[in-house]
Amino acid sequence: MPITHGTLELIAEDQWIAPGHSLYLGLHFQLERNWHIYWVNPGDSGEPPRVEWQLPPGVTAGPIEWPTPHRLETPGIVDFGYENSVTLIVPMHANASLSPQQAVQFGASLKVLVCSREMCIPGKTQLSLTLPVKIQSPLPEPRTAELFAATRKSLPLPIPKSWRINVADANDSFVLTADAGHPIMQAVFFAVTESQIANAAPQKLVPAASGFRLTLRKSDQLLKPIQRLKGVLVLSGDRAYVIDVPISKARGGSDAP
Amino acid sequence: MKRSILNLVVTALVLCMASVMSSAKVGDSAPDFTATASNGKTVHLADYRGKYVVLEWHNNGCPYVGKHYKSGNMQRLQKQWTSQGVVWLTILSSAPGKQGFVDANEENDYLAKMQAAPTAALLDPTGQIGHLYDAKTSPQMIVINPQGVVIYDGAIDDKPTTDLDDVPGATNYVSRALEEAMAGKPVETAATRPYGCSVKYGD
Numbered sequence: 097m098p099i100t101h102g103t104l105e106l107i108a109e110d111q112w113i114a115p116g117h118s119l120y121l122g123l124h125f126q127l128e129r130n131w132h133i134y135w136v137n138p139g140d141s142g143e144p145p146r147v148e149w150q151l152p153p154g155v156t157a158g159p160i161e162w163p164t165p166h167r168l169e170t171p172g173i174v175d176f177g178y179e180n181s182v183t184l185i186v187p188m189h190a191n192a193s194l195s196p197q198q199a200v201q202f203g204a205s206l207k208v209l210v211c212s213r214e215m216c217i218p219g220k221t222q223l224s225l226t227l228p229v230k231i232q233s234p235l236p237e238p239r240t241a242e243l244f245a246a247t248r249k250s251l252p253l254p255i256p257k258s259w260r261i262n263v264a265d266a267n268d269s270f271v272l273t274a275d276a277g278h279p280i281m282q283a284v285f286f287a288v289t290e291s292q293i294a295n296a297a298p299q300k301l302v303p304a305a306s307g308f309r310l311t312l313r314k315s316d317q318l319l320k321p322i323q324r325l326k327g328v329l330v331l332s333g334d335r336a337y338v339i340d341v342p343i344s345k346a347r348g349g350s351d352a353p
Numbered sequence: 354m355k356r357s358i359l360n361l362v363v364t365a366l367v368l369c370m371a372s373v374m375s376s377a378k379v380g381d382s383a384p385d386f387t388a389t390a391s392n393g394k395t396v397h398l399a400d401y402r403g404k405y406v407v408l409e410w411h412n413n414g415c416p417y418v419g420k421h422y423k424s425g426n427m428q429r430l431q432k433q434w435t436s437q438g439v440v441w442l443t444i445l446s447s448a449p450g451k452q453g454f455v456d457a458n459e460e461n462d463y464l465a466k467m468q469a470a471p472t473a474a475l476l477d478p479t480g481q482i483g484h485l486y487d488a489k490t491s492p493q494m495i496v497i498n499p500q501g502v503v504i505y506d507g508a509i510d511d512k513p514t515t516d517l518d519d520v521p522g523a524t525n526y527v528s529r530a531l532e533e534a535m536a537g538k539p540v541e542t543a544a545t546r547p548y549g550c551s552v553k554y555g556d
Binding site for chain 1: 378379414415416417451452480483484487489490506507513514515516543544545546548549550551552553554555556
């Protein structure tokens with residue numbers, strides 16, 4: 097399906113959908129060189145793709161599993177998103193009562209903003225995909241296997257169990273401390289919720305013997321305190337981890353409410 | 354190794370200072386500026402002390418700006434508030450050659466065609482005013498009170514989309530800030546994410 101400055105396809109990971117099983121669908125964007133779409137937190141400008149599903153009875157959609165975003169910088173502005181090509185995967189859960197039949201149709205109404213560094217073009221697209229329903233456990237679709245495998249590699253992982261992450265509120269910034277058991281020289285944080293971190297502000301990293309300390313300037317739009325910091329931590333070699341930690345008061349700060 | 358870490362830290366500090374210095378936050382004094390308007394007049398922000406001032410970042414090629422002009426929303430706001438003594442300054446910070454850059458004549462034609470009614474449209478091709486206020490998007494909106502303090506900085510409303518259909522049901526943050534401030538109340542939503550297209554600054 098052509099979209100502005102690219103193509104968009106709705107694809108499935110399996111050959112059919114089975115009652116009581118989950119199936120991953122993918123929104124595969126292939127954009128012209130230097131055009132991009134946005135992450136769930138788009139950063140300073142832009143907006144993420146929005147999808148409304150039309151699902152067969154007995155099927156429910158989970159949330160989009162967003163690949164690790166990239167920083168898209170223009171003078172004075174930092175956005176988060178994906179250039180050239182990306183697949184957004186979404187789990188679909190089929191109820192055990194879904195009855196085997198010839199085929200069911202999945203529909204997706206999308207609103208997508210496609211941008212280059214120079215301009216943005218909003219678009220609306222309707223996609224559909226027909227899949228058989230079978231009782232047998234689903235078999236992977238060979239034509240999309242590579243794409244889904246590559247997409248899974250681009251998803252941030254759960255933080256390793258042995259790591260300890262702390263986030264302290266230090267007035268105009270959050271200080272994220274990671275104890276990983278070894279020194280870490282490179283880390284960039286992407287907040288999943290907009291207006292928490294100043295996107296364009298430099299993130300000051302201080303390596304430590306057992307990890308690192310990263311200072312994140314708060315967004316000017318953050319006027320009320322937040323309880324948790326959720327986001328993606330990207331280390332060297334594109335290793336990326338999901339973090340979701342409570343925010344504590346900085347040591348030496350006041351304990352008064 | 355030590356040297357390179359030190360260099361990194363020094364670079365980070367310098368960058369940090371530069372970005373802190375360039376932004377005007379809610380509650381701060383609005384930095385003064387002098388600009389040439391599309392009608393040829395020179396505008397000093399300080400001359401409007403004693404009045405409410407609205408700053409509207411504009412780029413005529415941006416679909417988020419288009420939403421508010423094609424629906425007539427922006428013109429309606431301009432007329433509504435300037436008729437109550439508010440000064441409305443539309444600011445064009447696109448650099449030459451970038452989307453939204455226009456000369457004075459082109460801007461005057463646009464204002465006439467769209468029946469726009471700002472107090473003035475300010476030409477800011479160097480991005481000086483944009484950087485002074487750390488404007489990120491079009492249409493970012495800033496409200497300054499008669500004492501010269503920034504009381505609102507952010508989005509025009511609570512529907513960050515390009516859909517004209519989203520205009521009628523939206524909560525307009527600019528109107529709400531002006532209404533609350535004029536009634537002597539604090540502005541409840543004083544800072545929001547300014548949605549839209551990135552401001553097309555020069556390199």
